[in-house]
Amino acid sequence: MTKNQTTLKQSLKNLLSLVSLFTLCTMTQAKELALSFDDGVNPQQNSKAVQINQQILDQLAEHQIKSIVFPSLVKFGDYQGKQLVANWGKAGHLIGNHSALHQNLNKPDTTTQAYIQSIQDADLILNTLPRYKRIYRYPFLKEGETVEKRDAVYQWLKNNQYALGGVSIDASDWFYNRKYLQYATLADTEKLLRLKQAYIWHLLNRAEYYDQLAVQTLQRSPKHVLLLHVNQINAAFLSDVVTAFKQHGWTFIPTEQAFGEPIYSLQSLNIPAGESVIWSLAKTQGKELRYPAEDAPYEIENLKQYQLD
Numbered sequence: 001m002t003k004n005q006t007t008l009k010q011s012l013k014n015l016l017s018l019v020s021l022f023t024l025c026t027m028t029q030a031k032e033l034a035l036s037f038d039d040g041v042n043p044q045q046n047s048k049a050v051q052i053n054q055q056i057l058d059q060l061a062e063h064q065i066k067s068i069v070f071p072s073l074v075k076f077g078d079y080q081g082k083q084l085v086a087n088w089g090k091a092g093h094l095i096g097n098h099s100a101l102h103q104n105l106n107k108p109d110t111t112t113q114a115y116i117q118s119i120q121d122a123d124l125i126l127n128t129l130p131r132y133k134r135i136y137r138y139p140f141l142k143e144g145e146t147v148e149k150r151d152a153v154y155q156w157l158k159n160n161q162y163a164l165g166g167v168s169i170d171a172s173d174w175f176y177n178r179k180y181l182q183y184a185t186l187a188d189t190e191k192l193l194r195l196k197q198a199y200i201w202h203l204l205n206r207a208e209y210y211d212q213l214a215v216q217t218l219q220r221s222p223k224h225v226l227l228l229h230v231n232q233i234n235a236a237f238l239s240d241v242v243t244a245f246k247q248h249g250w251t252f253i254p255t256e257q258a259f260g261e262p263i264y265s266l267q268s269l270n271i272p273a274g275e276s277v278i279w280s281l282a283k284t285q286g287k288e289l290r291y292p293a294e295d296a297p298y299e300i301e302n303l304k305q306y307q308l309d
């Protein structure tokens with residue numbers, strides 16, 4: 001073997017090990033997840049509001065996760081609630097816009113004009129807060145039941161320099177929160193413990209489902225954004241949820257980074273428009289999907305698995 005042949009053989013060997021290293025990296029690459037929290041809590045209606053807000057912020061800090069809150073005026077109330085929203089910005093999270101009235105754009109009695117007014121009203125209140133950004137999250141993830149309404153709001157958002165604050169992983173934390181409040185009132189610690197397991201299973205299951213749907217739709221696993229709320233179940237279990245996701249191969253990334261994914265800037269071509277951005281793309285591609293994508297009835301079976309009702 002000549003010197004040249006030996007060098008060539010060595011280069012080929014190096015190339016092959018590089019290729020296998022690359023394959024290994026892509027195969028074992030952790031799925032990326034960002035968190036987002038909707039609505040906010042109102043201290044005038046919920047005696048635990050301050051505690052709920054702070055416990056969620058503490059757990060995010062504990063895991064060094066930078067997130068975003070999408071507050072809605074009707075959910076957080078006035079001055080005191082606004083201070084709780086401000087705490088998110090002070091802690092380094094983004095603050096987006098989730099409208100003043102939390103209307104469902106898919107309802108025929110929600111007019112485009114009133115809907116846009118509600119976005120502007122929220123902007124006026126929120127734009128003085130630290131780290132407020134013009135990112136809009138549609139209440140209920142509903143983006144319009146007619147082409148006219150859907151496109152008029154998209155156009156208005158675009159003209160007013162708003163980014164879309166979509167989610168890739170939709171889930172029903174609000175349903176599990178309802179159960180949490182029910183068992184907490186009864187001080188049923190047994191049931192609360194089982195609920196924690198059921199809740200974690202639900203979130204992991206939804207995350208895997210939407211990730212697989214993304215792989216079928218986009219041929220890749222995108223930077224995911226999970227929809228959660230500022231509520232009591234997350235105040236109680238967020239740290240356990242984060243730990244469970246890490247154990248299942250997920251890596252947490254800042255939500256601002258996730259929103260850099262082009263999928264979050266896409267306008268839906270469906271009617272009715274909305275749901276998770278992955279669900280929406282799959283629907284456009286003609287995939288058979290349940291509607292709405294997430295809802296309480298789907299969760300009854302999961303509760304039964306954990307001897308809960």
Ligand SMILES: [Zn+2]
Binds near residue numbers: 039098102139
């Ligand atoms: Zn909401």
